[in-house]
Amino acid sequence: MSDAIARKVATDMQSASWIREMFEKGRRLKAELGAEKVYDFSLGNPNADPPEAYFAALRSVAAERDAARHRYMPNAGFDETRAAVARFVSREYRLEIDGPSVILTTGAAGGMNVVLHAICNPGDEVITLAPFFPEYRFYIEQAGAKMVLLQTDEVFQPDLEVIAAALTERTRAVLINTPNNPSGAVYTAEKCRALAELLGKHDRPERPLYLVCDDPYRRIIYDLDWCPTPAHYYPRTILVSSYSKDLSIAGERAGYVAVPPAVPDKLLLLGALTMLNRTLGFVNSPAFTQRVIARCAEALCDVGFYQQNRDLLCDALREYGYELVKPRGALYAFPKTPLEDDAAFVDSLLAHRILAVPGRGFGRPGYMRVSFCVARKTIEDALPGFKAAIEQVGT
Numbered sequence: 001m002s003d004a005i006a007r008k009v010a011t012d013m014q015s016a017s018w019i020r021e022m023f024e025k026g027r028r029l030k031a032e033l034g035a036e037k038v039y040d041f042s043l044g045n046p047n048a049d050p051p052e053a054y055f056a057a058l059r060s061v062a063a064e065r066d067a068a069r070h071r072y073m074p075n076a077g078f079d080e081t082r083a084a085v086a087r088f089v090s091r092e093y094r095l096e097i098d099g100p101s102v103i104l105t106t107g108a109a110g111g112m113n114v115v116l117h118a119i120c121n122p123g124d125e126v127i128t129l130a131p132f133f134p135e136y137r138f139y140i141e142q143a144g145a146k147m148v149l150l151q152t153d154e155v156f157q158p159d160l161e162v163i164a165a166a167l168t169e170r171t172r173a174v175l176i177n178t179p180n181n182p183s184g185a186v187y188t189a190e191k192c193r194a195l196a197e198l199l200g201k202h203d204r205p206e207r208p209l210y211l212v213c214d215d216p217y218r219r220i221i222y223d224l225d226w227c228p229t230p231a232h233y234y235p236r237t238i239l240v241s242s243y244s245k246d247l248s249i250a251g252e253r254a255g256y257v258a259v260p261p262a263v264p265d266k267l268l269l270l271g272a273l274t275m276l277n278r279t280l281g282f283v284n285s286p287a288f289t290q291r292v293i294a295r296c297a298e299a300l301c302d303v304g305f306y307q308q309n310r311d312l313l314c315d316a317l318r319e320y321g322y323e324l325v326k327p328r329g330a331l332y333a334f335p336k337t338p339l340e341d342d343a344a345f346v347d348s349l350l351a352h353r354i355l356a357v358p359g360r361g362f363g364r365p366g367y368m369r370v371s372f373c374v375a376r377k378t379i380e381d382a383l384p385g386f387k388a389a390i391e392q393v394g395t
């Protein structure tokens, strides 16, 4: 292979990204048949309408003429936006978080990179739980650390014994994502408390152990009033999230990191996060977006739209015989594939013009991710294909 790019990047590019692979297969199928004939469940691009409060905030910011507010700003973001996000986060997490403890980032993705660079030394281990968002591996390795991937239990809840066995002197952080992409699992309050207790036994001043909560789906929950969080029970917790899903504005890159008051050496950590936000090249979330967020930090898209999609899709899949833990949050169903070979089954769905992603792409073979952030009609029209595909396996 050519030496034109870094070897690590070349290896990463070659390692199977199943989302990418399905995207390519989908592109070919759409070119052949026409995009409207292909039912694409492979992407997690939020498609609920943004709330009216967001459009009102857009209009009011656009109507202002304030040349200075398009320039560089403090590295942690505009104070007014940090304060507005802090008020929202305090209410949402039931924790007291003030504006100076919030750093505005280019989405949760930017926030995760800033956090991992701030805490990881070369060779450190970061534990994460499968099924998992596959970009974590890149974020962790880019920060010089090593990802340790552990399985959750059969209903995708953390397995405390498995985590206890994997904690070593080198473990720097445990990274969790609840509600989870791709399983839709919401970690129970009991699991959150037990995880916090376990980490508490390993955290030491000379060897801090962080809990990083990647929470962009926190408010996208079904049949629940509130998403439990271990932040209440474990002091050394860093919260990372964004408005990509809450406001359905993933393209606007409105994210944040919030550091709760009990985090030891909080000011040092905030200083590191602020510096890295700049030196990693993000600087921070775009100025216009920040000004808009300051005016609608509490708003939420129509979660009911996703809930109806979830119910339509999941109830039908179960009726056809798919084994499925009904998601309680996020934007994905994660059924078992009727064939053990998840990639083979996902390929068989292509014959019905359906695109999904094999579970192996998320560290959990034998399953597939079916995103339900799609038009209602896409689900309705694709259901006969899902039914036919499982029937074909039976025959």
Ligand SMILES: Cc1ncc(COP(=O)(O)O)c(C=O)c1O
Pocket (backbone or CB within 6 Å): 044, 106, 107, 108, 109, 110, 133, 177, 181, 214, 216, 241, 242, 243, 244, 250, 254, 255
């Ligand atoms: C689990 C998880 N974390 C982080 C992100 C990145 O989100 P953002 O748009 O806020 O960067 C995503 C995006 O889909 C995600 O699924």
